[in-house]
Amino acid sequence: MISNLDILGRLMLAALLGSAVGFERERLVWAAGMRTHMLVCVGSCLIVIVSAFGFSDILGTPNVALDPSRMAAQVVSGIGFLGAGTIMLRGEMVKGLTTAAGLWAVAAIGLAAGTGLFTAAIATTVIVLVILAGVKPLEEYYRERSQTRILTITARRGAVTIEGLRKIAGSYASRLSQFVAQPGEEDGIDTIDVSFIRLPVKSCDEIATALRACDGVKSVDQTR
Known part of the structure; x- marks a missing residue:
């Protein structure tokens, strides 16, 4: 079982990384902004902590087997409903796909932070920010040209x-x-x-x- 300080640190890191991605979406005034991304990241972090360590007191009980990855798998599939809520149809244009994909990525970041893979969580946050903020001008330039x-x-x-x-x-x-x-x-x-x-x-x-x-x-x- 990890310490309370370690749990707090993982949750705080998840909130920080989620806010970094959410700020980029907030800047563009999307429906899923900073608070939404923070909540998704912290929530997925807590779920994986509970999945990995929340049932440690019953380990060793006869006929009891635990799979820490099961609740994490539910996060990956369950985040779809929230992502679907950010996708809107405006005329013939579909909007919100990038935000939905960002929420899915933030959920994965939270899972990584919750399992203690801090390097993976931080690196993924940086990569996601580069994709959202850095690649967008290139995408708009190409779209404008074509x-x-x-x-x-x-x-x-x-x-x-x-x-x-x-x-x-x-x-x-x-x-x-x-x-x-x-x-x-x-x-x-x-x-x-x-x-x-x-x-x-x-x-x-x-x-x-x-x-x-x-x-x-x-x-x-x-x-x-």
Whole structure:
């Protein structure tokens, strides 16, 4: 049986590591913030301590066998309900998957702290923080670069052609993936939907500005 001081130390470490991950989520104003992550980490830490040491007084009793990993396994499967509560559907976008995965990781950190694997718990916390805070800018940059951008052009019929658009796009002409023109509500006016793939925001703005300056173009709207 471990000492009370050791138990307290493990619980405090779990709370500290959980708060470190939770602060990153709190900074982004997600539903599962610092307190939620701390509670998950401390709770899983306590569960594994109870599982490993809470039944030591009945060890040696005939026909009694204990498996300290059973309660830990329940934490891993049971944390799913809390993670599911952080996942939301907003229109066609699913939000909260990263937070749910973070809660699952924090539960594992708590289990590691509770079993005395302090190096593993601290190292995992650092890695999780690097993933959440450090990798996000790279992810957003890649997503920004690979996103399809759509320009909706309202112009006099014949004022905007594929050849003219390619000339305006310049070196990005090869990224033009779709050009659809259809009659607008006004006679002689067309609505044209143009799609570019992997087009930087600045270049898309420049193309839109150049189109607005063309004779016969009434409006250019961007969809990202």
